[in-house]
Structures are given as C-alpha cells and as structure tokens.
Amino acid sequence: xxxxxxxxxxxxxxxQVKAQQKQEPxxxxxxxxTEVLADRILAGEAENMLIVSIGPDDPIEGSFDIGPGKDxxxxxxxxxxxxxTPKDKEVVIYCxxxxxxxxxxxRPAFKLLNDMGFKNAKLLDxxxxxxxxxxxxxxxVKEEN
Amino acid sequence: xxxLLAFIFATLNAGAQDPGLKIGDxxxxxxLLTAANDSFALSSLRGRLVLIDFWATxxxxxxxxQPELKNLYDELKKQVGEGKFEIVGVSLDKSRENWVxxxxxxxxxxxxVSDLKFxxxxxxKAYHIEELPFNVIIDGYGKIIAMNLHGEELGAFVxxxxxxx
Numbered sequence: 577x578x579x580x581x582x583x584x585x586x587x588x589x590x591x592q593v594k595a596q597q598k599q600e601p602x603x604x605x606x607x608x609x610t611e612v613l614a615d616r617i618l619a620g621e622a623e624n625m626l627i628v629s630i631g632p633d634d635p636i637e638g639s640f641d642i643g644p645g646k647d648x649x650x651x652x653x654x655x656x657x658x659x660x661t662p663k664d665k666e667v668v669i670y671c672x673x674x675x676x677x678x679x680x681x682x683r684p685a686f687k688l689l690n691d692m693g694f695k696n697a698k699l700l701d702x703x704x705x706x707x708x709x710x711x712x713x714x715x716x717v718k719e720e721n
Numbered sequence: 722x723x724x725l726l727a728f729i730f731a732t733l734n735a736g737a738q739d740p741g742l743k744i745g746d747x748x749x750x751x752x753l754l755t756a757a758n759d760s761f762a763l764s765s766l767r768g769r770l771v772l773i774d775f776w777a778t779x780x781x782x783x784x785x786x787q788p789e790l791k792n793l794y795d796e797l798k799k800q801v802g803e804g805k806f807e808i809v810g811v812s813l814d815k816s817r818e819n820w821v822x823x824x825x826x827x828x829x830x831x832x833x834v835s836d837l838k839f840x841x842x843x844x845x846k847a848y849h850i851e852e853l854p855f856n857v858i859i860d861g862y863g864k865i866i867a868m869n870l871h872g873e874e875l876g877a878f879v880x881x882x883x884x885x886x
Contacts, residue, residue: 632779632815633839644779672840673779674853680781707840708851720841 601686607701608668614715626661630654630685631671635706637716645671645681651688658692668698672706741849744866748773748859749847751811753834756821761809761834768861769807770882772875775848775855777813777839778823783854786871787827793876794831800883807831813853815839858882 616622617637627639630650634641642657643650661667667689671681682699689697702709711717742748751763751773763771774790776783790808800806812835814820824833836842848857858867858878870878880886 632777633841635839635841673777678781680779704852705840707845711840717841720838 601683601690602697602699606698608698609701610709610713610715613668613700614710614713617716625666625668626657627668627670628654628657628685629671630669630681631673631679631706633672633706635672635711635717636670637718639670639718645669645683645685650681651684654685654688655692658689658694661694663693664696665694666696666698667694668700670700670702670706672700672702672710674705675703742857742865742868744868746865747863748857748865749844751809751834751844751847753811753836753844756824756833756835761832763809763859764863766807766809767863769805770861770879771806771859772808772879773811773857773859774808775811775813775845775850775853775857777853778816778819779814780853784823784827786854787829789872789876790831791827791829793879797879797883797885800885801831806879806883809834811835811844812837813839813842813845813850 613622613627613636616625622638627636629636629639629641630643630645632644640657642653645651645654658667669682669685669689671679673679673681676682686697686699748763751761753761755761763773772790774783774786776787778784794801794808797806808831810824810829810831810833812820812833814835815837817837820833820835820837823829836844848855854871855869856871856875857865858870860866860882866882867878877886
C-alpha cells in the first residue's frame with residue numbers, strides 16, 4: 577500500500593517537473609540562486625552583469641527598473657535597454673512579487689531575452705518573494721527614495 | 722490515501738507563514754495614509770471586530786478575493802454602521818495609480834491604506850508577512866483572534882463573532 581502511494585507521489589512530481597520544463601522559457605541552468613547574486617554584488621563583481629527588475633519595484637542594489645513585464649510598455653522599455661547591451665552580456669532579471677507559478681511578469685520578459693538572442697540570460701530564483709528571499713536575508717538593497 | 726496527501730500539503734502550507742505573530746498577540750499598530758491621503762490608525766478602531774486584509778493589485782488571488790470581501794461587507798453593513806465591524810485593506814502596492822484604479826474598479830468602500838513600498842513596507846515586516854493573500858482578524862481590544870482565513874471559513878468566523886449567524 578505504502579509503496580503504491582510513494583510511486584504515485586513520485587509519478588505526480590515527475591510529471592509536474594517535466595510539464596514545467598516543457599512550458600517555461602528558461603532552462604533550469606538559467607536560474608540563479610539569490611545567494612549567488614548577493615555574493616557577487618557584495619564582492620563587487622556585479623559590474624559585468626546587467627540586473628533588471630521586471631516586477632513592481634527594484635530593491636536590489638545596482639538593478640535597473642523597467643516596470644512589470646506583463647505590461648507592453650515595460651517590454652518596450654526592456655527591448656530598448658537590451659538593444660544597447662552586448663548579446664553575450666550576462667543579464668539577470670527578477671520580479672519578486674510572488675512564487676513563479678503566480679508571477680505574470682517573468683515569462684514575457686524572459687521570452688524577449690530569448691527572442692533577442694541573449695545566451696547568457698538568467699532568472700533570479702525567488703521561491704517566495706523579494707522580502708522573504710532577499711530583504712529579510714539582509715542582501716544588498718538600494719537606498720529607499 | 723488522499724487524506725494522507727492532504728495532510729502532507731497542509732503541513733507544508735502551515736509552515737509557510739512566519740511564526741512571528743500568533744493568536745492572542747496584540748496586533749501591531751498600523752499608521753498609514755489612506756488612498757484619499759487621510760491619516761489612519763488601526764487603534765482608532767478599538768471596540769470593533771476588524772478584518773485586516775493584506776493585498777496588492779499585483780497579487781492575482783488577492784484581487785480575486787475582493788468581491789467576496791465586498792459581499793461580506795455589504796451583508797454586515799448594519800454592524801459596520803453600529804461600530805461593531807470594519808475591514809481595513811492594507812496594500813503592498815508600489816504604484817499609486819494601480820492601487821487607486823483597482824479600488825475604484827472593485828468598488829471597495831472600506832478603508833484602504835498603503836505606504837506604497839511593495840515588499841519593503843514596514844507593515845509587512847511588523848506582521849511577518851511571508852506571502853499574499855494574508856489577513857488577520859482582531860477583536861475589540863486589538864488582539865489577534867484569527868489569521869489567514871479565506872472563503873467560507875472567513876465569513877463563518879466573522880458572523881459567529883458578531884452573533885449574526
């Protein structure tokens with residue numbers, strides 16, 4: 577009985593992982609852990625990257641704000657910013673409103689990165705939101721305006 | 722079998738909220754501006770049962786819940802008028818424009834406050850909010866008597882406490 581249950585759970589999980597991989601515009605290797613980005617900013621190594629907020633706000637130190645990726649105007653602003661950026665540059669985008677399955681902003685923005693041929697595109701892996709996964713961890717934030 | 726799965730998920734979900742605030746604690750003061758730029762203090766509502774609804778226009782499930790809150794508010798119009806019940810919407814929006822437009826579109830008539838600081842809001846910190854939607858119900862003494870109730874459960878709890886069920 578227990579074995580059947582376990583097999584069932586594993587099958588469901590495997591199916592979900594597969595389904596997610598199929599439909600998301602990013603590959604698993606393109607997710608960047610918050611700790612990795614925070615360490616690079618603190619080490620002064622963030623100058624070679626372009627960090628872009630595609631969510632409601634841009635709390636991460638050194639990041640550009642282009643507005644929520646679900647809005648056409650934001651995607652146009654991102655397009656214009658990326659137009660001035662070398663294609664091999666490491667571009668990290670983040671939202672942080674909510675978990676990925678509920679976030680309306682990350683997919684349109686990441687799709688644009690793919691469409692414009694940015695091979696070194698990353699999505700900041702924020703499991704919950706920018707408060708829990710960044711601010712509460714005392715990672716580097718901008719001065720509040 | 723199904724109940725075991727349900728139990729596992731319920732346990733996982735229960736762990737999602739920061740244990741910082743609990744039932745019986747005094748709700749931290751909320752002193753913010755309303756959408757009409759008037760000052761507001763949660764403590765001014767002492768004596769009432771208050772549902773504090775934390776939401777944002779960028780949070781789809783929160784927006785979806787607003788018509789349900791509106792139904793409850795309309796149903797309890799008499800208790801609101803008698804100073805027994807109130808809802809306070811605390812928004813974690815960043816854009817004032819989005820916030821004000823949503824209040825109009827959803828025809829929300831209960832007090833709406835925000836510092837427009839998104840997840841950097843000190844209120845989110847004071848209430849240890851880890852995800853939206855989130856709500857707290859406080860009694861007339863400002864003590865927390867329920868947390869994160871939604872749907873039927875929320876309505877039933879409020880009615881029971883107001884003695885209207």
